[in-house]
Amino acid sequence: MPREKIPRQPMPEQDPQIRRRNFAEVPFGYSPEIAQLEAQRCLFCKKPKCVQGCPVGIDIPGFIKLIKEGDFAGSARKLKEANALPAVCGRVCPQEEQCEIVCVVGIKDKPVAIGRLERFAADYERNNNLVTVPDLPPPTGKKAAVVGCGPAGLTVAGELAKLGHKVTIFEALHQPGGVLMYGIPEFRLPKAIVEAEVDYVKKLGVEIIYNAVIGRYMTVDEVLESYDVVFLGNGAGLPYFMNIPGENLNGVYSANEYLTRSNLMRAYKFPEYDTPIAVSKKVAVLGGGNVAMDSARTAMRLGAEEVSIVYRRSRKEMPARVEEVHHAEEEGIQLQLLTNPIEIQGDDQGWVRSMKCIRMELGEPDASGRQRPVPVAGSEFEIEVDTVVVSIGNGANPLVSQTTPGLETNKWGNIIADVKTAATSKPGVYAGGDIVIGAATVILAMGAGKIAAAAMHRYMMDIPEPVEAPQAEPEKS
Amino acid sequence: MNQILIKKVLAEGVKELVISVPQIAKARKAGQFVIVRANDHGERIPLTIADADAKAGTITLIFQEVGKSTLLLGSFKEGEFILDVVGPLGKPTHVEKFGTVVCIGGGIGVAPMHPIACAMKESGNHVIAIIGARSKDLLIMEDRLRNASHELHISTDDGTYGTHGFVTDILQSIIDRGQKIDLCVAIGPVPMMNASCRLTAKYNLMTVVSLNPIMVDGTGMCGACRVTVGGKTRFVCVDGPEFDGHQVDFTELVKRQRGYLPQERASKEQFLHEGPRCYEQSH
Numbered sequence A: 001m002p003r004e005k006i007p008r009q010p011m012p013e014q015d016p017q018i019r020r021r022n023f024a025e026v027p028f029g030y031s032p033e034i035a036q037l038e039a040q041r042c043l044f045c046k047k048p049k050c051v052q053g054c055p056v057g058i059d060i061p062g063f064i065k066l067i068k069e070g071d072f073a074g075s076a077r078k079l080k081e082a083n084a085l086p087a088v089c090g091r092v093c094p095q096e097e098q099c100e101i102v103c104v105v106g107i108k109d110k111p112v113a114i115g116r117l118e119r120f121a122a123d124y125e126r127n128n129n130l131v132t133v134p135d136l137p138p139p140t141g142k143k144a145a146v147v148g149c150g151p152a153g154l155t156v157a158g159e160l161a162k163l164g165h166k167v168t169i170f171e172a173l174h175q176p177g178g179v180l181m182y183g184i185p186e187f188r189l190p191k192a193i194v195e196a197e198v199d200y201v202k203k204l205g206v207e208i209i210y211n212a213v214i215g216r217y218m219t220v221d222e223v224l225e226s227y228d229v230v231f232l233g234n235g236a237g238l239p240y241f242m243n244i245p246g247e248n249l250n251g252v253y254s255a256n257e258y259l260t261r262s263n264l265m266r267a268y269k270f271p272e273y274d275t276p277i278a279v280s281k282k283v284a285v286l287g288g289g290n291v292a293m294d295s296a297r298t299a300m301r302l303g304a305e306e307v308s309i310v311y312r313r314s315r316k317e318m319p320a321r322v323e324e325v326h327h328a329e330e331e332g333i334q335l336q337l338l339t340n341p342i343e344i345q346g347d348d349q350g351w352v353r354s355m356k357c358i359r360m361e362l363g364e365p366d367a368s369g370r371q372r373p374v375p376v377a378g379s380e381f382e383i384e385v386d387t388v389v390v391s392i393g394n395g396a397n398p399l400v401s402q403t404t405p406g407l408e409t410n411k412w413g414n415i416i417a418d419v420k421t422a423a424t425s426k427p428g429v430y431a432g433g434d435i436v437i438g439a440a441t442v443i444l445a446m447g448a449g450k451i452a453a454a455a456m457h458r459y460m461m462d463i464p465e466p467v468e469a470p471q472a473e474p475e476k477s
Numbered sequence B: 001m002n003q004i005l006i007k008k009v010l011a012e013g014v015k016e017l018v019i020s021v022p023q024i025a026k027a028r029k030a031g032q033f034v035i036v037r038a039n040d041h042g043e044r045i046p047l048t049i050a051d052a053d054a055k056a057g058t059i060t061l062i063f064q065e066v067g068k069s070t071l072l073l074g075s076f077k078e079g080e081f082i083l084d085v086v087g088p089l090g091k092p093t094h095v096e097k098f099g100t101v102v103c104i105g106g107g108i109g110v111a112p113m114h115p116i117a118c119a120m121k122e123s124g125n126h127v128i129a130i131i132g133a134r135s136k137d138l139l140i141m142e143d144r145l146r147n148a149s150h151e152l153h154i155s156t157d158d159g160t161y162g163t164h165g166f167v168t169d170i171l172q173s174i175i176d177r178g179q180k181i182d183l184c185v186a187i188g189p190v191p192m193m194n195a196s197c198r199l200t201a202k203y204n205l206m207t208v209v210s211l212n213p214i215m216v217d218g219t220g221m222c223g224a225c226r227v228t229v230g231g232k233t234r235f236v237c238v239d240g241p242e243f244d245g246h247q248v249d250f251t252e253l254v255k256r257q258r259g260y261l262p263q264e265r266a267s268k269e270q271f272l273h274e275g276p277r278c279y280e281q282s283h
Helices: A032-039 A049-053 A060-068 A072-082 A086-092 A114-127 A151-162 A191-203 A220-226 A255-262 A290-301 A322-330 A442-461 B022-027 B068-074 B107-122 B142-147 B167-176 B190-202 B250-257 B261-274
Strands: A143-147 A166-170 A207-209 A229-232 A236-239 A252-254 A282-286 A306-310 A334-336 A339-346 A352-365 A371-375 A381-384 A387-390 A394-396 A429-431 B003-011 B014-020 B033-037 B045-053 B058-064 B084-089 B100-106 B126-133 B151-156 B183-187 B207-210 B226-229 B232-235 B242-244
Touching (some): A072 A114, A151 A191, A151 A442, A229 A442, A290 A306, A290 A322, B100 B167, B107 B142, B107 B183, B107 B190, B126 B142, B142 B151, B151 B167
Parallel strands (some): A143 A166, A229 A429, A282 A306, A282 A387, B183 B207
Antiparallel strands (some): B014 B058, B033 B045, B207 B242
C-alpha cells in the first residue's frame, strides 16, 4: 500500500519583525498533532543511518516510533537513555550535517525533522512534569570528579551516575551549563530549559560545586586525593582578538564577553540586573560562525539600529549554520561579506567611532580547503560603528594545564586525549570537549563525554579495555 | 560558606569584611583576588584579598563603596552570606629575597598591598612601606602595615597626618637619602601608580603594580580586563594582576575603567534612592 506523502512539517516561529526586539525563544515547537504527523514520515529503517550520524548514538527510530504511537513521555525516556540533554540538543545540534543528512527519506524528499521531534518529546515531558529518574544501580563506592559543568561534563556526570558512581562537578562560574548558559542566547536556548536538564542530572545524584576554578581553587592533583578519577571538560577559554589597532577601545568586546554579559549576567535586563552592557546604535560583529550570529542577533535585541556581520570570505564559506544566517538576515542583520577590518578608530575619550575595512577577493585554496581571501589593493573604506564584537574563536584556557604536571597539551594548548578513550597522558585523568578539540559543537562535546565516561568506568572498576576488532581493511603488501 | 563573620568600618565608605571561605583561605597566596557576586541579580566584581587565615578558614576583603555593587556589599551585616565568592584568582606575587622592597599603597590600595608586604617580610626582605590617603580620616590599616614592614611612612594629601604630600614625595626622599632599593611595589589609584612608575623609571628601579580593571568571569574567558603591557594585550585576570609598571599603558587603563560610567551612575542613583532589594541569597 503506498504511503500517503506527508511533507516535512515546518515549525512555527515568532515573526522576525517582532522577535528582533525581544529575547523570547524564536521557534514555538511542534504541537502533539504536528509531531505525530512528522513522526509518520520516518521509515523506521532496520539499519538506521541516522543513529550512526548521531555523536551520542540516540536510538532515533525508537524515540520517533514512540511519538508516532502517542507515548511522548516514553519517547523522552528513550532519548535520555543516550542523551541527558535532549531539549538542548533538539535546539542547538546541527542535525542537517549529522543525523538528518543521512536520513533515507531525505534522498528523494526532505529528511525527517529529527531535531524538531527530539525537542518536542523533551519539551512535552518537562512541561507536563513527567520527568522521571531511572532506577539507579547500587553505589559502586567509586568517586569521580568532573571539571566544568558544560555539555561534556554534564554528559560524563550523567553517564557515570547511571552506573552507580558518586560524581561531583566543579564549575568555575556561579551557574551550571557552561556555554549553554553563558554563550548561547535565551532566544535560541531558554535558560530555564538548561536549568531543567541540569536538574535532571542532579536528580541522578550528581553534586555540583559552583565557583570552583580548578587550577586555582584546587589543583587536579589535589582533586585526585579525594577522587578515583577526573574528567577535564573546562571548555574553550581565551577569546582571540584580531590584533589590529584600536581593539582595546571602549565598545570593543570579545563575543564571549558580550554574550556572557547578556546571557549569564542578564545585562539585557539592566538595571534590574546589575551588570551593564553597551547601549549601541551601530554594531559590527567580526566573524562568520554561529557565535557571530548569536552576537549580532543579541545586539539587535538590545536595541541597536544597525547590525552588520563583517566576514572576510563569502557566504559559501561561512561556518555558521544556514538556518542561523537565515534567521539573522530575517531580523535585519546585514552581511558585509568579503570584508576585513584593518583598524578600529576611536575618539579622545577612548570610545569606538568607526572601523576601517578593506575589500577582499577569493584566491587560491588554503590549508582548510577554502579559497584564501586576499585584500583588494586600494579598496579601504570606513564604516561608522560604536560597538564592535570580535567573534573569531577561542584558544585553550591554560589554568588547568599549567597547574597539572604530567598533562600533555598540543602546540595550541589543547589537552591531548585519546580519541577512543578520552584518556590523557596523566593516569586517571580524562578530557573532552572544546579543551581537547578546540571550539566545536555541543553534541561533539557530549559525544566525547560518552566515550570518556565508558573509559572512566572501566578504569575505576578495573575492567580491561575492549580488545580492538581486527581491521577489516587487509594490509597492503 | 561565604558567611560574613566580622564587619568593620575602616573609614568613611571603606568597609572590611572577614568571610568564611575555607578552601580559598587555604589556597590563596599574596597578590591574588576573588570575584564576588552579592546576590542573584548582582554583578561579578573583583576584590583583592587583603588578608587570610588558613586555620580559621577566613579571608579579609577591604573595599571602598563607589558604586552600587560595593554599596550593596557594604550594606551586608555580620552573619549574612555573600552569594558567590570565587577564587583565589590571578597569579600570586613573585616573592623571593630581593633585598630591600618598598611597598607603596595609596588610598584603598593599601589593602591589596598588605599581604604582599607580609610575604616580602616573611621572605627575609627589608620592607619599607609607604601608605597614603587624601586625608587622615581615609587612611586605613596603619597598624597592620606597621607590623608588615620594618619602616613605615605615611602621607596625606591635605597634611592632616604624616607627611603633607603624596606617597611619591616620600618615595623621592627615600631615594634621595641614598637608600638601596631592589624592588618597588605600587598599588592604588591609577594616577598614583602612574606617578610612582614615572618616578622609579628615572632611577631604573624595578616596579610592580597590581591592576584593577573591569572584569566579568575572572578566569580568562571574556577579556574584559585587557590592558596593554609593553605594547601587547594582556588579560589581567590570568596574566596578572601584577605587571611591570614601566610597561603598562595607564592612559588606556583609565579609559577602560570608565567604560560603563553612565550605567554605573544610574545604577548607583537607583540604589541610593530605593535601597537594597531582597534577592536570592543561596543557590
